[in-house]
Every structure is written in C-alpha cells, then in structure tokens.
Amino acid sequence: MASFIQLLISGLATGAIYALIAVGFTLLWQTSQTINFAQGEFVMLPAFFILAAMNAGAPFWVAALIGIALAVVILGLLFKVVIVDPMLRYGVLPLVISTIALSLFLKESAKDFYSSQAQPFPALVPAIDVHFLGAVISTQSLAVLGVAFATVAALHLLLNNTRLGRAMQATAQNPALALILGVPVRRMVLYTFLINAVLVAIAAILISPIYLAKFTNGETLGTAAFIAAIIGGFNQVRGAILGGVVLGVLDNLSAAYLSSQYRGAFPLLILIAVILLRPQGLLGRVEERTV
Amino acid sequence: MNRLRAATAVAATIFAVAVPFFLKPFGIFLISMWAVLTIAAIGLNLTLGYAGQVSLAQGAFVGIGAYTVALLTQAGYPFALAFVAAGGLCFAIGGMLGYPALRVQHHYLAFVTLAFTTLVFLVLRNEEWLTNGIYGINGIIRPTFFGWSTRSALNFYFFSLGTLAVLSMATWWMLRSPWGRAFVALRENPIRALSLGVDTRRYTLMAFAIGSSLGGLSGGLYAPLVQFIDPGSFALGMSFNLLLMVIVGGSGYFFGPFVGALVAVLLPEWTRITQGYYLIIYATLVMVMMAFCPSGILGLIERVLKAAFRSGGTAPALRAEGIGP
Numbered sequence: 001m002a003s004f005i006q007l008l009i010s011g012l013a014t015g016a017i018y019a020l021i022a023v024g025f026t027l028l029w030q031t032s033q034t035i036n037f038a039q040g041e042f043v044m045l046p047a048f049f050i051l052a053a054m055n056a057g058a059p060f061w062v063a064a065l066i067g068i069a070l071a072v073v074i075l076g077l078l079f080k081v082v083i084v085d086p087m088l089r090y091g092v093l094p095l096v097i098s099t100i101a102l103s104l105f106l107k108e109s110a111k112d113f114y115s116s117q118a119q120p121f122p123a124l125v126p127a128i129d130v131h132f133l134g135a136v137i138s139t140q141s142l143a144v145l146g147v148a149f150a151t152v153a154a155l156h157l158l159l160n161n162t163r164l165g166r167a168m169q170a171t172a173q174n175p176a177l178a179l180i181l182g183v184p185v186r187r188m189v190l191y192t193f194l195i196n197a198v199l200v201a202i203a204a205i206l207i208s209p210i211y212l213a214k215f216t217n218g219e220t221l222g223t224a225a226f227i228a229a230i231i232g233g234f235n236q237v238r239g240a241i242l243g244g245v246v247l248g249v250l251d252n253l254s255a256a257y258l259s260s261q262y263r264g265a266f267p268l269l270i271l272i273a274v275i276l277l278r279p280q281g282l283l284g285r286v287e288e289r290t291v
Numbered sequence: 292m293n294r295l296r297a298a299t300a301v302a303a304t305i306f307a308v309a310v311p312f313f314l315k316p317f318g319i320f321l322i323s324m325w326a327v328l329t330i331a332a333i334g335l336n337l338t339l340g341y342a343g344q345v346s347l348a349q350g351a352f353v354g355i356g357a358y359t360v361a362l363l364t365q366a367g368y369p370f371a372l373a374f375v376a377a378g379g380l381c382f383a384i385g386g387m388l389g390y391p392a393l394r395v396q397h398h399y400l401a402f403v404t405l406a407f408t409t410l411v412f413l414v415l416r417n418e419e420w421l422t423n424g425i426y427g428i429n430g431i432i433r434p435t436f437f438g439w440s441t442r443s444a445l446n447f448y449f450f451s452l453g454t455l456a457v458l459s460m461a462t463w464w465m466l467r468s469p470w471g472r473a474f475v476a477l478r479e480n481p482i483r484a485l486s487l488g489v490d491t492r493r494y495t496l497m498a499f500a501i502g503s504s505l506g507g508l509s510g511g512l513y514a515p516l517v518q519f520i521d522p523g524s525f526a527l528g529m530s531f532n533l534l535l536m537v538i539v540g541g542s543g544y545f546f547g548p549f550v551g552a553l554v555a556v557l558l559p560e561w562t563r564i565t566q567g568y569y570l571i572i573y574a575t576l577v578m579v580m581m582a583f584c585p586s587g588i589l590g591l592i593e594r595v596l597k598a599a600f601r602s603g604g605t606a607p608a609l610r611a612e613g614i615g616p
Contacts, residue, residue, distance in 0.1 A: 035401075086582040093345060094585035096401065097538050098578050100531055105574035112568060219527070223409070226402055261417045268406040275403050276391050 005135035007252045013141040014210075015248020016148035020203040021221060022228035022240035023155065024196035029234055030172035031192045034084055035096050038103035039200070040222020045106055046071045046204035047121060047213035048114050060122050068201040076197030080190055103218060110215040121208035144206045151202055152241060155195070159237065168192060172235075220264075227271045233284025242283060295596075303549075311448050319444040320516075325556045326451035327512045330458055332536045332548030334505025337462070339534070340543035341471070342498035343478035348388065348404035349533045351411040352381045352503045354525025356510025358415065361428045361520055370434030370515070377511035378504045385503025389496045408530050415522035427521030431514045441515075451512050458505065463545065465501075474498050478543070506533075535577060541587030550588050 021043055028034040036042070050060075050067035058066060083102060087095045125143045129136045159165035170178040171188040179185045203221075211217055224247060232243025247267050254266040274281065311319045335349040356377035363373035392403045415422050422428070433441045434450075441447040465471050473494045476484035485491050514520050532555060540551025558576075562569035584591045 083578065083582075087585070090581075090585045094538075094581045096345065097535065097585075098581040101535070101574040101577035101581070104531075105571055105578070108568075108570040108574065112571065223405070226405070230399070230402055262413055265410055265413050268410055271406050272392075272403055275399055276394065279394075279399055 002134040002136075003256075005133055006137065007256050008249060009135070009137050009141050009145075011249035011252030012245060013144040013148075013248070014207075014252065015245035016145055017203050017207045017244075018221075018224045018228045018248050019241045019244025020148055020151060020199050020206075021225040022232070022244045023152070023237055024199040025225045025229050026234055026237060026240045027172075027192045028196055029229075031168070031175075031189045032084065032088065033092055034088075035092065035099070036196075037096060037099040037222065038106060038218070039225050040218030040220070041103045041106040041110075042071075042075050042197070042200040042218070043203045043207065043221045044213075044215060044218040045075065045110060046201040047208040047217075048110050048119075050205070050208075051119055051121065051213060052114070054122075064205055067204070068198060071197045071201035071204075072194050074197075075200060076194040077190070079197075080193040084193075103222070107215050107218060114215070116215065118212035118214040121213045123209040124205070140209065147202065147206060151199070155199075155237070158195075164191070224267070227267050230271060230281055231274050233281025236281070236283045239281050239283035243281070307452060311445055316444050319448050321556055321560065323444070323448040323451045323516055325552050326448070326455045327509055327516055328533070328536065328556065329549050329552040330455055330512070331506045331509035331533055332540070332552050333459060333462055334502040334509070335533050336502075336537050336542060336545075336548045337474070337498050337505070338502035339537055340547065341466070341474040341478060342495050342502075343481075344393070344495060344499065345401040345534075346404045346499070346502070347401055347527070347530045347534065348385075348407045348411075348503070349506045350525050350527065350529030350531075351408040352385065352506030353510035353513060353529060353533075354411060354415060354520075354522070355381055355384065356507030357514040357520050357525070358422060358428070358510075359507070360511040361431045361514045362421070364432055364434075364515075365428070370432075371436075374508065374511040377507040379507075381507025381510075382500050382504035385500040385506075386496065389499035389503075393492060393495050393499065404530075405527065408525075408527050412522050412526045415525065422522070425521060425523075427519055428514075429519050431518045431520070433515045433518070447516060451516065454508075454512060458508065462505075466545065470494070470497075538585075539577060539580065539587055541589030544587070544589040547587055547589050554588070 021039060024042075025036060025039050028036050046067045049070045050063045053063035053066040054060065079102075083098055084095065087098055123140055123143075124147070125139050128139045130139060130142070131137075157165075159169060167178070167183045168188045168191060170181065170183050171185050172192075175185050178188075207217075207221070224244075228243035228247045229240050230243070231246060232241065233239030247270075250270065251263065251267055255263040258266065307322075311322060314322070331349055331353050334352075335346060338344050338346045338349075359377040359380055360370070360373045363376060364370055388404070388407055392400055416424055418424075433447055435441065439446070441450045466474070473484065473489045476487070476489055477491055477494055477498070481491055510525075517524075536551035536555045537548055538551070539554055540547035540549065558573055559569050562572050580587070580591075584594070586593075
C-alpha cells in the first residue's frame with residue numbers, strides 16, 4: 001500500500017507536467033490547427049536557456065525568468081511568425097512536416113551548441129523526504145504538483161474569467177464569427193502561441209531536475225503530450241489535463257506492476273484503444289468530418 | 292515537355308547503371324542504400340501522395356521486413372522465399388493495422404502509426420529470444436541466384452537496382468489501372484469519389500497495405516545490404532526520414548521518392564565537411580522548402596519548367612496522377 005501511494009504521487013507529479021505540455025499542444029491545435037511535432041523539443045530547449053543564463057552568472061530564479069522570456073520570444077513569437085504563418089495556407093500536412101524538421105533542428109542545435117551530455121539541473125526545492133501513511137514522498141514531487149496546479153488554475157482563470165480569455169475561446173470555437181463580433185482573431189492566435197511558450201518553459205523547469213537536461217528529452221515528452229492530448233480530447237483544455245494525469249499515473253503503475261521492459265508500450269496501447277473506440281477523446285466533442 | 296520527361300528518364304537510367312563503375316566501394320554502398328530506401332519511399336508515396344494519409348509506420352515496416360529476411364535466411368531458408376515472406380507479412384500487418392486505424396484519418400492516423408512504430412521498436416528490443424534484443428543480428432548473408440553471387444558491392448547494387456526497377460514498374464502499372472485512378476480520386480476529392488461509387492475505405496486500406504508491403508520488401512534488401520540490423524535503426528527516426536524523403540522529392544509525383552531518397556542519402560555525405568551540423572542544415576532546408584514550395588523538388592521543377600515553356604494548361608488533376616499527360 002505504501003509503495004502504491006508513493007507510485008501514485010510520483011505518477012501524479014509526472015502526469016501534471018505532461019498535462020502542462022499537452023494543454024499548450026491543444027491550445028495551438030484549437031486556435032490555428034497547428035499540430036506541433038516539436039512540442040517535446042520546446043520543453044527540452046528552455047532548460048538549456050536557463051543553464052546558459054546560470055553559466056553567465058545569473059542566480060537560478062533570475063535565470064528561470066530569462067529562460068521563460070527567451071521561450072516566449074523564440075518558441076512563441078518567432079515560431080508563430082517564421083514557421084507557422086507562411087505555411088497555414090497550405091493546410092495541415094506541410095506544417096506537420098515542418099515541425100518534424102524543426103524538432104530535428106532544435107535537438108541537433110542543443111547537442112551541437114551546448115552539450116551532448118546530460119546536464120544536472122537545479123531543483124526547485126531541496127529534496128527532503130516526507131512521511132505520509134507509511135509512504136516516503138519527496139518534497140520535489142509535492143513542489144511539482146503545486147506549481148503545475150497553480151499554473152493550470154491561473155490559465156483556467158485567464159480563459160474563463162477575463163474578457164481576453166473569452167475572446168480567445170471564441171477564436172478557437174469559431175474564428176469567422178469571432179472576427180465579425182470584433183475579436184482581433186490574429187492577435188488572439190498569437191497569444192495562444194505565447195501561452196504555449198510559457199507552459200513549456202514551466203514544464204522544462206519542473207521536469208529537468210528529474211530527467212536532467214538532455215537534448216534527447218523532447219522525444220519522450222513530445223510523444224507523452226500527444227498521447228495525453230488524444231486520450232483526454234484534442235479540443236478541450238480540461239481533456240488534456242485529464243489525459244496528462246492519467247498517462248503519468250498509468251505509466252508509473254504499469255512499469256512497477258506489469259512490465260518495466262514494456263514501459264512505454266502500455267500508454268501506446270491505451271492511445272490506440274482510445275483512438276479506435278472514442279476518437280474524440282474522453283472529454284472531447286465530436287468534430288465535424290468531411291467523410 | 293513529354294519528350295523532355297522521357298529523355299530525363301532514359302538519361303537517369305543510363306546514369307544509374309553506369310555510375311557504380313566510377314565509384315569507390317563506399318559510394319556503391321550509398322547508391323545501393325538509395326535504391327533500397329527508394330522502394331520504401333515509393334510505398335509511403337502510395338499511402339501519402341496518392342491516398343493522402345500520413346503514415347509514420349513505414350520505418351517499422353522496413354524493420355519488420357529486415358528482421359524477417361535476416362531470421363529466415365539464418366534459419367536456412369532461401370532468400371527468395373524470405374523476401375516474399377517479408378512483403379507478404381508486411382501486407383498482412385499493414386492490413387490489420389489499417390483496417391481499424393483508417394476509421395480515423397489524417398492527424399489521428401499519424402498518431403496511431405507513430406504508436407505502432409514505437410511498439411514495434413519495443414518488441415524488437417525486448418523479445419531477445421527472437422531478435423537478439425539490443426545486440427541486433429550480425430552477419431546476414433547476401434543471396435546467390437543460379438550461381439550469380441551478390442556478395443560483392445557492385446553485384447548487390449545491380450540486384451537492388453533491378454528489384455527497384457521491377458517494383459517501380461509494377462507500381463506504375465498499378466497506378467495506370469482503374470485501381471490507381473481510384474487512389475488519386477481518394478486524395479483529390481474523397482466525397483466525390485464516394486458518390487461516384489468508389490469504396491473509399493477499401494481503396495485506402497489497399498493503398499496502405501500495398502505501401503506497407505513495399506516497406507517490407509525494402510527491409511528485405513536493407514538487411515543483406517548493411518549485414519547488421521538492430522532495433523534502433525527502425526525507431527521513429529527512420530519513419531520520419533522516409534516521410535521527409537517523400538515530401539522533399541514531391542509527394543504524389545511518381546518520381547518524387549527517387550529524388551527525395553537521393554537527397555536524403557547524399558546530402559549527409561556532401562555536407563560532411565560541416566561536421567555534425569548536417570542535420571541542422573537538412574532540417575533548415577526542409578523548413579524553407581515547406582514554406583516556399585510544399586510540393587517538393589519535382590513540384591519546384593515543374594513550376595520552373597511551366598514558367599519557361601508557358602505551356603500552361605496542365606490541369607491540377609494531371610499533376611495529381613504524377614505521371615503526366
């Protein structure tokens with residue numbers, strides 16, 4: 001039982017990070033039909049921004065802010081203007097190919113210009129074990145859960161309780177109508193890219209102390225984000241959150257109780273099952289399809 | 292333009308036959324790799340360029356084909372049998388994967404096939420009793436036909452080139468048949484195809500299964516070419532590469548995969564002077580191409596030629612056939 005609680009908490013912590021990445025992923029899909037195959041690399045890269053800032057002498061918190069700011073400019077603004085905008089008119093496929101190329105580009109850049117070795121990354125809080133119902137829980141897991149929860153809550157407030165957030169939702173649901181009603185649709189789309197950049201940067205700060213900062217980190221994280229988004233529902237923010245948490249917990253439990261060799265296979269089987277039985281995802285709405 | 296096309300095809304064939312005599316062994320290995328990967332890319336072009344479905348499973352099918360041939364030939368079965376088995380097995384697995392997966396299309400299919408590729412990798416890595424796990428399979432034998440051994444690099448190249456010629460002619464023939472026309476109809480206007488009585492789901496499934504079996508046949512040549520296979524070679528990276536080949540060459544063009552595979556095989560060697568940066572350069576080129584010419588190199592050439600000839604008038608539907616007027 002104690003080990004079950006331990007696995008559950010650490011699963012929840014990774015799941016919360018997956019959820020952050022998946023939420024950004026679905027936001028981009030909702031407002032601009034961008035399927036970002038480089039989303040995993042978007043999480044990998046800010047960790048290197050932060051390490052570079054720390055190497056330049058900045059203390060961790062300043063470096064973290066610099067990292068988030070750089071992510072907003074490069075992974076938000078530049079990504080939107082340079083990669084996405086010129087390609088939107090060609091439809092979904094060329095952009096998919098382009099983000100696949102971008103993921104390769106970012107991965108190789110991090111390897112060639114920073115390091116191919118895994119880099120230690122400072123933790124948010126000192127690692128102290130907390131005892132709870134006989135289980136040993138790391139303060140790091142609790143900090144991850146706290147930060148992720150706060151981020152999601154802030155995003156929820158922004159989307160539902162402000163004029164700006166409602167305008168963004170209108171843009172996602174019906175851009176043509178939103179435009180007629182006076183919503184600056186193009187700016188709203190840009191804002192979702194900036195929000196995605198903040199989310200991946202926060203995810204980077206949370207996950208890098210656990211996995212270390214390594215140029216290959218994006219591969220697993222990107223796949224996890226896709227799976228979480230699809231399990232939960234591509235067109236729902238809360239679906240992505242649910243998907244992320246479910247994925248993190250299942251991954252941890254199946255590795256411990258079923259087969260550690262096939263860790264990674266279990267979420268994929270769930271993914272295939274969800275796509276076949278309920279393609280709109282657990283919480284998703286059915287999107288109109290031509291055929 | 293028609294005459295130009297024919298002249299280019301003849302010149303390219305003569306070049307492909309003559310070029311190995313001027314190359315060092317490593318050069319011959321590279322062009323053999325080109326011939327082998329082109330087969331897989333032709334298969335993916337059927338799925339992507341003609342039936343319009345994004346598949347990230349082609350690398351996995353190459354892997355399944357390669358392991359089938361490696362294991363069967365090592366168990367003493369003749370190469371020809373193993374080669375056919377590789378194609379047949381991938382046809383069956385492609386059908387089984389495609390039957391449920393094609394209920395969902397486009398980006399969902401991309402994710403299902405992505406999951407499939409990762410699952411195949413995990414099975415190849417973990418089932419050590421069958422695949423020897425991460426250590427891979429060594430010393431795969433190159434076949435001998437009626438006393439003609441393909442052991443030397445040159446002979447193996449001609450064997451690969453011949454197989455490529457046979458398979459691409461079969462594909463060409465299929466695309467000219469009513470079947471192939473139906474494939475194009477699927478992509479150009481699925482609703483219209485459906486209303487004209489084309490069973491879109493069955494044709495999409497056939498395109499996917501045939502494309503997968505070409506992936507398996509490509510793998511059947513890949514194993515004896517490199518003579519060492521391990522699970523890592525057939526992970527997601529290979530599927531991405533094959534997808535990029537089709538797109539870079541020009542998806543939906545019959546000769547697109549030939550050009551794309553050539554770029555993907557040669558570019559790393561040409562940019563070797565840039566040390567490790569070649570992947571960065573390759574990725575940048577792909578992004579630039581997608582922004583300015585998403586129809587690939589052949590699309591670009593066609594655009595330039597059309598502007599030069601001012602012949603105009605080639606309808607988009609003809610471009611879709613990719614085999615010209």
